[in-house]
Amino acid sequence: MPSFARDPGTATYYEQRAAEYDEWYESLGRFASRPRPGWDAEVDDLCRFVHALAPARTLDVACGSGFLTRHLRGFVVALDQSPSMVTLTQRRLPAGIAMRGDALDLPFxxxxxxxxxxxxxxxxxxxxxxxxxxxxxRRVANELVVVDTALRPGETAEQLQERILNDGSRHHVFKRFLSAEQLADEIGGQPVLAGDWFVAAAASR
Ligand SMILES: C[S@@+](CC[C@H](N)C(=O)[O-])C[C@H]1O[C@@H](n2cnc3c(N)ncnc32)[C@H](O)[C@@H]1O
Structure with a gap:
């Protein structure tokens, strides 16, 4: 099974994708023509879910463009390996800190x-x-909240996906789709969001 977090191809892909990353959330660009029934409303629900988490000293790991990060309350530090993603997130996090770092070797x-x-x-x-x-x-915080992509009927749970960016470049990423129950089971917690497009689970040590 291919690496994700340690694959130089992942770093290249997300650095190149940073400026267009939100098109996925906002149904713009290549995503405008994708049939995604209920997607826009569920993105709004997901943002509300993130905002409803109790204020806390929070580390957002692999924050991407900060699309979700900006809804976290409390003192927020956001970390990503991609310099462009970190710049985008910092703009959305005036009272917090966005920084480069490795999710598998957290500098805290x-x-x-x-x-x-x-x-x-x-x-x-x-x-x-x-x-x-x-x-x-688990080492850096007592609580863990994981948001991910829901396993939809007919979807293959594990995929090696080809991703094409607006400049035509092609990249490959490993991607799993999860039920809220499976996600909760894997992290040793409870399901806290079970949508058609997004799921989340929370666990405490
Ligand atoms: C699919 S995006 C998720 C972005 C955002 N959290 C969201 O929910 O939309 C995955 C992110 O993981 C980051 N990433 C991949 N490997 C990483 C690593 N080892 N350390 C830190 N960030 C990493 C990428 O740069 C990318 O921004």
Whole structure:
């Protein structure tokens, strides 16, 4: 199974994708013509779900463009390996800090945060990287909230996907689709969001 978090191809892909990343959420560009019934309303629901999390000292791991990060309340630190993603997130996080860093080797002391939040990152990880990430998340915070992509009827749960960016470049990423129950089971917690497009689970040590 291919690496995700340690694959130089992943770093290249997301750095190149940063400026167009939100098109996925906002049904723009190549995503405008994709049949995604209920998507826009569920993106709004997901943002409300993130905003409804109790304010806490939060580390958002693999924050991407900060599309979800901006809805977190409390003192927020956002981390991503992509410099362009970090720049985009910092603009959306005037009272917090966005920084470069490795999700599998978090540059923080034990218990630096109350909560680790992560969106659409865990589901990309192959088993060995999953274990490292969960260990790191548990080390730096008591609580872990994971948002990911729902397993829809007829969808293949594990895929090696080809992704094409607006410049025509082609990239490959490993991607899993999860039920809220499976996600909760994997992180040792409870389902907290079970939508048609997005799921989330929360766990405490
Ligand atoms: C699918 S995006 C998710 C972005 C955002 N969290 C969201 O929910 O939309 C995955 C992100 O993981 C980041 N990433 C991949 N490997 C990483 C690593 N080892 N350390 C930190 N960030 C990483 C990428 O740069 C990218 O921004």
């Amino acid at each position: 002391a034990d218990d630096s945060f109350e909560r680790v939040f992560t969106g659409h990152f865990y589901g990309h990880l192959p088993p060995a990287e999953r274990a490292v990430f969960l260990g790191e998340a």
